[in-house]
Amino acid sequence: MENKRSSWGSNLGFLLAAIGSAVGLGNIWGFPFKMGKSGGFAFLIIYLLLAVFVGMIIMVSELAVGRKTKLSPIDAYQKISKKFKWIGWLATIAPFLIMSFYSVLGGYVMQYIALNLSELSFGGEQIAISGSAAFTAIRTQPFGAVVFTVFFMILCMVIVQGGVDSGIEKFNKVGMPALFVMLVIVIIRSLTLPNAVEGLKFMFVPGYAVAAGYVAEAPDVVSVLGLAGGQMFFSLSLAMGAILTYGSYLGKEENLVKNSVIIVAADTLIALLAGIAVIPASVSYGISQGLSPAEIAGGLGGPGLLFITLQDVFANMGKIGPLFGVIFYALVLIAAISSAISLIETVSAHWIDKDLQKGETDTRKRIVLIVSLLIMIPAALVAADGLGKSSFTPAALMGIQGNVPDVIGDWLDFMDTFSEYLMMPLGAMLMALMIGWELDPSIVLDEVGHGNSSKGFAKFYSLCVKFIVPVVMAFVLAGSLKGNCGGSATMWYIFAGIVLVGFWIFAAVGKKKAEE
Numbered sequence: 001m002e003n004k005r006s007s008w009g010s011n012l013g014f015l016l017a018a019i020g021s022a023v024g025l026g027n028i029w030g031f032p033f034k035m036g037k038s039g040g041f042a043f044l045i046i047y048l049l050l051a052v053f054v055g056m057i058i059m060v061s062e063l064a065v066g067r068k069t070k071l072s073p074i075d076a077y078q079k080i081s082k083k084f085k086w087i088g089w090l091a092t093i094a095p096f097l098i099m100s101f102y103s104v105l106g107g108y109v110m111q112y113i114a115l116n117l118s119e120l121s122f123g124g125e126q127i128a129i130s131g132s133a134a135f136t137a138i139r140t141q142p143f144g145a146v147v148f149t150v151f152f153m154i155l156c157m158v159i160v161q162g163g164v165d166s167g168i169e170k171f172n173k174v175g176m177p178a179l180f181v182m183l184v185i186v187i188i189r190s191l192t193l194p195n196a197v198e199g200l201k202f203m204f205v206p207g208y209a210v211a212a213g214y215v216a217e218a219p220d221v222v223s224v225l226g227l228a229g230g231q232m233f234f235s236l237s238l239a240m241g242a243i244l245t246y247g248s249y250l251g252k253e254e255n256l257v258k259n260s261v262i263i264v265a266a267d268t269l270i271a272l273l274a275g276i277a278v279i280p281a282s283v284s285y286g287i288s289q290g291l292s293p294a295e296i297a298g299g300l301g302g303p304g305l306l307f308i309t310l311q312d313v314f315a316n317m318g319k320i321g322p323l324f325g326v327i328f329y330a331l332v333l334i335a336a337i338s339s340a341i342s343l344i345e346t347v348s349a350h351w352i353d354k355d356l357q358k359g360e361t362d363t364r365k366r367i368v369l370i371v372s373l374l375i376m377i378p379a380a381l382v383a384a385d386g387l388g389k390s391s392f393t394p395a396a397l398m399g400i401q402g403n404v405p406d407v408i409g410d411w412l413d414f415m416d417t418f419s420e421y422l423m424m425p426l427g428a429m430l431m432a433l434m435i436g437w438e439l440d441p442s443i444v445l446d447e448v449g450h451g452n453s454s455k456g457f458a459k460f461y462s463l464c465v466k467f468i469v470p471v472v473m474a475f476v477l478a479g480s481l482k483g484n485c486g487g488s489a490t491m492w493y494i495f496a497g498i499v500l501v502g503f504w505i506f507a508a509v510g511k512k513k514a515e516e
């Protein structure tokens with residue numbers, strides 16, 4: 001049965017696919033806007049620390065568990081753990097929920113490509129359409145949003161149906177280099193705009209964001225930790241089963257630590273480059289419009305960045321603007337597709353594996369079709385809701401009016417809160433507790449090194465997986481729940497603390513009885 005299971009054509013193909021999964025809306029949209037929201041440099045430093053001490057560790061762990069078991073998340077966890085066998089379900093339901101809004105955002109991006117293309121064909125005669133006009137139009141036309149979501153889903157579905165090496169790997173082999181070239185073009189344009197240096201200072205000069213009046217006060221470390229931690233996980237595709245699934249198609253001879261370093265470095269580099277493409281352009285545009293630093297940061301620091309501020313940037317660039325608009329939104333589309341296909345693959349892989357075990361080898365196309373159709377059900381709801389423009393937001397259905405917490409404000413936030421802000425930190429914490437306390441770090445280290453991993457890495461890994469990752473994840477969990485659900489910080493810290501200690505006891509007690 002095992003030799004019929006899919007595998008990558010080459011390690012490079014795997015790397016490009018994993019980088020493709022990692023590089024997505026999280027890098028190009030989330031990273032710059034969260035950096036804008038938390039005032040630049042401090043966010044960057046915390047993000048980098050987390051990527052090394054937590055992201056890398058989970059990345060290695062997921063790849064190792066995937067490759068060791070050669071199974072999709074549900075079966076993989078069932079195989080290695082007695083107590084945590086159900087984590088695999090978290091890592092399958094979460095990608096399903098993420099796809100329900102990711103596909104809608106992918107559809108939005110397609111609409112912006114169409115918009116800029118049509119402006120281009122008017123040769124700049126027509127007044128370019130402002131970001132807020134475009135975004136309002138998109139959000140209030142449920143039919144258009146659903147149709148474009150379907151387009152996006154079909155594109156992704158066809159790629160995943162093509163298979164691991166001849167669909168996913170092939171797409172990324174062309175898509176990732178193309179994305180990089182387009183990003184460089186946009187960066188050159190962005191950095192040659194007047195006052196672009198001001199945007200660079202915002203990003204890279206410590207304390208500048210506060211000193212120059214972009215943000216009123218330096219945000220507290222704990223809330224930046226929540227924001228940067230959530231962002232880092234989402235951006236690296238961690239604790240969502242995706243990296244585990246991709247790792248399960250990887251050959252025994254490949255170096256997991258080296259691969260993890262490359263994936264984390266590439267993802268972080270693209271996030272930084274996206275910041276350099278997006279932030280200076282937005283700051284330059286804001287200054288040209290006579291906006292105050294606080295107003296500029298407002299445009300940067302919110303979800304409107306991708307769909308309002310940047311569309312304004314392109315609309316005000318003169319005749320050539322729509323061309324840069326097309327290039328930019330096309331690169332965002334590639335990034336979104338390469339991530340979405342990893343999510344669809346993760347959800348589908350369980351049933352593909354099941355059929356393989358029954359000796360049925362040709363069911364990928366059918367399973368991927370069914371999974372895509374199932375994703376379309378919540379996706380249609382998210383699309384029609386238009387980020388809370390509808391009369392059937394979660395809050396409205398519950399009969400709650402006025403100022404509501406984000407989580408029930410619209411269907412996108414609702415799905416996002418459960419997947420990105422609850423299941424993801426929880427999944428990562430539980431995985432670390434499982435490896436560090438129920439089992440033993442050697443379960444990963446053996447797979448990583450096949451007996452020859454360095455002593456230094458083994459020590460570093462054990463320390464991080466036992467202590468650092470679970471504790472940091474508790475902070476991230478508390479920070480993200482507070483950010484999305486409101487309430488007092490203390491309450492969420494107590495909650496996260498109880499979850500951490502509870503599961504730690506659960507993992508550690510009676511360890512000897514556990515298998516392996």
Ligand code: PHE
Nearest residue numbers: 022024025026234235237240
């Ligand atoms: N990493 C992707 C992004 O940055 C999103 C993603 C999350 C993809 C989890 C797969 C799994 O947009």
